[in-house]
Each structure stands twice: as structure tokens, then as C-alpha cells.
Amino acid sequence: MPRAIVFDLFGVIALQQTPEAKRRIEEIAGVASDALWDAYWALRKPYDAGQSSAEYWTAVADRLGVRFAPATIEALTGADLASWTNADPAMVSLIGELAGEGRRLGLLSNIIANLVPVFEERHGDWLAHFDARTYSCAIGVAKPDHRAFEIAAEQLGVAPADCLFIDDTEVNVVAARELGMRAEVFRSAGQVRALIAS
CATH class of the missing domain: 3.40.50.1000 (HAD superfamily/HAD-like)
Incomplete structure (x- = not known):
């Protein structure tokens, strides 16, 4: 024992995240879902270890070849948090x-x-x-x-x-x-x- x-x-x-919660994140990001989730998970380890939300979502955007405005990053952060509760x-x-x-x-x-x-x-x-x-x-x-x-x-x-x-x-x-x-x-x-x- x-x-x-x-x-x-x-x-x-x-x-785990529901399909509905994931779709909300995809809608906010406005990028292809497969590419988004590949970047989301590939860059997650530093975020889990203490990286800020702004740094994380900026890194995701860089990997996707796009730019997320501050308001988009705030919305992505909020939707992401809600998806894990x-x-x-x-x-x-x-x-x-x-x-x-x-x-x-x-x-x-x-x-x-x-x-x-x-x-x-x-x-x-x-x-x-x-x-x-x-x-x-x-x-x-x-x-x-x-x-x-x-x-x-x-x-x-x-x-x-x-x-x-x-x-x-x-x-x-x-x-x-x-x-x-x-x-x-x-x-x-x-x-x-x-x-x-x-």
C-alpha cells in the first residue's frame, strides 16, 4: 500500500478541453485549427513552467506567422483559462x-x-x-x-x-x-x- x-x-x-471551448479559442485566434493546436502544444512547456500569457501567445503567433493584438491575447488567455476549469x-x-x-x-x-x-x-x-x-x-x-x-x-x-x-x-x-x-x-x-x- x-x-x-x-x-x-x-x-x-x-x-480536458471540450470541443466547444476549443472552437472558441480557434475563433478568437482566427487561424487554421490544426496549425493553432500544433503551436499551442509545442510551446506549452515554458508556459507551464512560469512564462507569462503575453509571452506565450506572442510565441504562438510567431510560430503561426501572424500577429495577435493585445486585445486578442487577452481574449485568448481568458478563453484558454475557461477551457480548463x-x-x-x-x-x-x-x-x-x-x-x-x-x-x-x-x-x-x-x-x-x-x-x-x-x-x-x-x-x-x-x-x-x-x-x-x-x-x-x-x-x-x-x-x-x-x-x-x-x-x-x-x-x-x-x-x-x-x-x-x-x-x-x-x-x-x-x-x-x-x-x-x-x-x-x-x-x-x-x-x-x-x-x-x-
Whole structure:
């Protein structure tokens, strides 16, 4: 049984962007969707590690060969933040159950700085169950950098080998395993329950 359970946020507890939210971003950007999302994800790591929204969206525009006016960048930032604020009720319920059992819980998320207060204001009730919240924008490194996993374990007061890590991205799971964590790709709340019991 793991001493601590460390969860990714987006794609595990928080929901991924909906098609409607993505279309809103595409409409504001006014560029071809495939090219936009290629640039959006290719340039995301520095943003997750603390880069400002203005710098990020300017870099996206440069990669696309266009220019976003300040008002467009502001609108893109707002739409992007809104697209990442929903949570999975089944996972929220599981987090509450685990906290009620006295489990030591950690959160390790690649998250942009200005999304943190928005997300915490909306979901502060269940986020309070976590003993440590490790945000990439606050620590200056993002998964799959090994240092991100080390810091998450340190903030929980345990060794990496004492952690079960759950993430929806294979490359992050592999990196966690390289550091000695037990790590699994997320499938469902039921899967997580079975992993904790095993």
C-alpha cells in the first residue's frame, strides 16, 4: 500500500478541453485549427513552467506567422483559462473518500500561473484535501522533468518510492517510474481504487 498517492490534475481529476471551448479559442485566434493546436502544444512547456500569457501567445503567433493584438491575447488567455476549469465528479468524489480514510494525497500538475487562482477559487473545497499541491508554474519545472516528481515527493515528506503516481500521459508515467515511483496511466476512478487496494 503506498504511503502517498500523487495525482496529475488535467485529464485525471480535471476534465480536458471540450470541443466547444476549443472552437472558441480557434475563433478568437482566427487561424487554421490544426496549425493553432500544433503551436499551442509545442510551446506549452515554458508556459507551464512560469512564462507569462503575453509571452506565450506572442510565441504562438510567431510560430503561426501572424500577429495577435493585445486585445486578442487577452481574449485568448481568458478563453484558454475557461477551457480548463471543469472537474470530473467521480474523481472529486474519490479524492474525498481517500482523504476521509486518512490517505496522504499530493497533486502534481503542469499548470500555467494565472490558471491556479481561477481553478482554486472554483474548486477549493476538494483541493483542500491535498496535503501538498505541486504546480509546475511555482517550481519552475514541468513534467516529465524528474525534478518535478522529486519536489512533489519532498513536499509530501516521503521518498519517490513511497508514492503511487497517476497521470493520463504515458511519458509522465515513464518518467515517474524512472525515479522509482509506482506509476500508472489513468483510466478511471475504479482503476485507481483497485491500484490503491493492491
